[in-house]
Amino acid sequence: MEVRPYRGWDDLSAMQAVCSSMLLAAPGRTVAHPGDMAWWVGWPPKPPDALADQVLLWEDGGEVAGFAAFDPEGQLSVFVRPARTDTDGAIEFEDVALAWASRGDVAVQWMEFEDETAAVDRWHARGFRPTEVGYLNLVRDLQDPADQGAADPRVRPVGDDDVAERAAILHAAFEATEPVAEYVADFARFRASPAYPDGWDLLLRDADGRAAACCLAWPDPISRAGTFEPVAVDPDLHRQGYGRALLLDGLHRFAEAGMTYAIIGAEVDNPGAEALYRSVGFRPDRMLRGYARN
Numbered sequence: 353m354e355v356r357p358y359r360g361w362d363d364l365s366a367m368q369a370v371c372s373s374m375l376l377a378a379p380g381r382t383v384a385h386p387g388d389m390a391w392w393v394g395w396p397p398k399p400p401d402a403l404a405d406q407v408l409l410w411e412d413g414g415e416v417a418g419f420a421a422f423d424p425e426g427q428l429s430v431f432v433r434p435a436r437t438d439t440d441g442a443i444e445f446e447d448v449a450l451a452w453a454s455r456g457d458v459a460v461q462w463m464e465f466e467d468e469t470a471a472v473d474r475w476h477a478r479g480f481r482p483t484e485v486g487y488l489n490l491v492r493d494l495q496d497p498a499d500q501g502a503a504d505p506r507v508r509p510v511g512d513d514d515v516a517e518r519a520a521i522l523h524a525a526f527e528a529t530e531p532v533a534e535y536v537a538d539f540a541r542f543r544a545s546p547a548y549p550d551g552w553d554l555l556l557r558d559a560d561g562r563a564a565a566c567c568l569a570w571p572d573p574i575s576r577a578g579t580f581e582p583v584a585v586d587p588d589l590h591r592q593g594y595g596r597a598l599l600l601d602g603l604h605r606f607a608e609a610g611m612t613y614a615i616i617g618a619e620v621d622n623p624g625a626e627a628l629y630r631s632v633g634f635r636p637d638r639m640l641r642g643y644a645r646n
Contacts, residue, residue: 387570
C-alpha cells in the first residue's frame with residue numbers, strides 16, 4: 353500500500369475528486385462534499401507541512417483511492433472511492449490511518465455515518481463505541497421550479513471592499529479568540545488561495561447596509577450537489593430572518609447553476625442550526641456519529 357502525507361493544492365483537488373465520486377454513488381444523499389474539504393484545508397490558512405500532520409493520502413495505480421483527515425481535536429475520518437469501499441485495501445488503509453493518528457495525548461475519535469454498518473462493525477471490533485458527538489446531516493431537493501425564483505437583492509458575492517465586515521461576522525458568530533484584525537488578514541489570505549470558492553462567498557446586508565449574515569456556498573458540478581459551510585449571522589441580529597433569507601438565496605443560486613440537491617450538517621447539540629435548515633426545506637437524512645475507544 354502506498355500512503356503519503358498531504359503535499360499541496362494538487363492533493364486538495366484529488367481529495368475533492370474522491371468526495372465527488374462518493375456523492376455520485378449516492379445521489380440525493382448526504383456524503384462528504386468537495387466544499388467541506390476546501391474549507392477544512394483552506395481555513396484557517398496553514399502551510400502544507402502543517403497539513404501533512406492532518407491528511408494522509410492512499411495512492412494506487414496513479415490515482416488517489418482515498419484519504420484520511422485528522423483534526424487537532426482528535427476526530428479521524430477516512431474517505432474512499434466507492435469502487436474500493438469495504439475492500440481489503442480500504443480496510444488496510446483504515447488500520448494504517450488509525451496507527452498514523454494515534455499519537456501524543458490526543459484520543460482518536462472515529463467519525464462514521466451510522467448506517468454504514470460494515471464500517472461501524474469494523475470499528476466496534478477495534479474497540480470503538482458510539483459517543484454523544486454527532487452531526488445530523490440534512491438534504492434538500494432542488495428540482496422544484498419554485499427554486500428558480502428571483503434572487504434576494506440584499507445578497508451579493510463578497511468583494512474586496514466587503515472582506516473586513518464579512519470576516520467580522522464570522523469572528524463574532526464563532527467567538528474567535530484572535531484579534532479581529534488578524535482574523536480579517538487571515539480571511540484575505542484564504543480568499544487568495546485555491547480553496548476559496550470565488551463568486552460563491554455570499555453576504556447579506558440589511559436595509560441600512562449593515563453586513564448581517566454570510567455563508568460559503570459550494571457547488572459541485574460533478575455530482576450536482578451543493579452545500580453551505582459555514583453559515584454565520586451577526587450575533588446582534590439573530591432571529592430577524594437574515595440567515596434564512598441568505599440560505600434561500602444560496603439555494604436559488606445552486607438551482608440556477610444546475611445543482612439538483614443540497615446537503616448540510618448540524619451538530620446534535622445545536623438545535624438552532626437544525627431549525628434554521630429545516631425552515632428552508634432541508635430534511636434529516638442520516639447521522640454522522642463519533643466513536644471512541646472505551
